[in-house]
Amino acid sequence: MYQKIYEMAKAHENKTVRFLSDIVRIPSFSTKEKAVVERIRDEMKAANFDEVMIDSLGNVIGRIGNGPKVIAFDAHVDTVYPGERSLWDFDPFDAHVQNNKVYGRGTVDQKGGMASMITAGRIIKDLNLQDGFTLFFTGTVLEEDCDGLCWQYIIKEDKIQPDMVVITEPTDMNIYRGHRGRMEMQVHVKGLSCHGSAPERGDNAIYKIARIALEIEKLHQRLKHDDFLGKGSVAVTQVYFTGPSQCAVPDSARIHLDRRLTMGETLESAVAEVKEACQLAGHPEADVEVLEYHEAAYTGLIYPTKKYYPTWVTDADSLWLKAAEDAYQGTFQRKPKVDKWTFSTNGVAIAGMQNIPCIGLGPGNEVFAHAPNEATPIEHLTEAAAFYAALIYRLGL
Secondary structure, eight states: OHHHHHHHHHHTHHHHHHHHHHHHTSOOBTTOOHHHHHHHHHHHHHTTOSEEEEOTTOOEEEEEOOOSEEEEEEEEOOBOOOOOGGGOSSOTTOOEEETTEEESTTTTTTHHHHHHHHHHHHHHHHHTTTTTEEEEEEEEOSTTTSTTHHHHHHHHTSOOOOSEEEEOSOOTTOEEOEEOEEEEEEEEEEOBOOBTTSGGGSBOHHHHHHHHHHHHHHHHHTOOEETTTEEOEEEEEEEEEEOSOTTBOOSEEEEEEEEEEOTTOOHHHHHHHHHHHHHHTTOTTOEEEEOEEOOBOTTSOBOOEESEEOOEEOOTTOHHHHHHHHHHHHHHSSOOOEEOOSSOOTHHHHTTTTOOOEEEOOSSOGGGTTOTTOEEEHHHHHHHHHHHHHHHHHHTO
């Protein structure tokens, strides 16, 4: 059966590539995904999914089967912006095939996963592999802005509670079982403005925040390390200030922190460490804020959440992981590498918040995510589609 599944994925290869090219040509930045969601909905219907719906947040959700085992495949359909166009050798939205790869913004991160998912749905339907399963295929929104928010909505509001979720973010066709969490913080300090010709009359907020920033740099060096996930990290990524003019001492300043959380690190522990850094800098009065996301989805809905995205890992001896390894070995006749993502995914909500097991496999290499000249190998698209269908076959044995 594994060989038959792969052969069917190969037979659908041109269709997979055409669909990926179609959705790459539709720009779909966070909060602006409506057109691509509608195109995906139409493709799911054409693939004869049993049900297709778009929820109030704007996620597109296809269903195959109606059995007791509930498995979901997830791909976020928003992308980052292209960035500096001169770094691209082509129009980022001119999807095209060259050197056995599909080129364009989102081919890796992560519309390629969506294209492979729908091909897998076709195979599952054709081979009737869905018996005993309810299979959801989710094209999720807002992930680049606020990873996991879409799945907080799906679980809490759409009332979809999978037994396990396959995250189709790029893994270079390896199997991933976790990643560090993250959070966004800002540190605020106040000063006293005065004329810049006599700075001793005021209290310079930039000097205060600079001392704190230097302590944050030291904090990074002493953060926890985990044997699988690696070290936690913290970085000052933006600096802001206010003041009456360029000739005045600033009266407030703040820094933005990107904090990556390894196993055992939490929101509370991370805030405490930053507060300690402020004390070491001589400014215990500084305010440490955990930011919130409250942007409107393309549907107009605002579904606020804290910008805290918990760490998650699926156990190395998990039966879900074992099934994935079996399906991989059976389909490709090679042993998978089991690893982790460097970046963050929707798994922060699914596994990190809701304790629903996740595994990951997706086409493309994450090093090309958010990079110019983004491209994913066609071979990966076909293999990913075969793996998703093969996993359902293996779980049904």
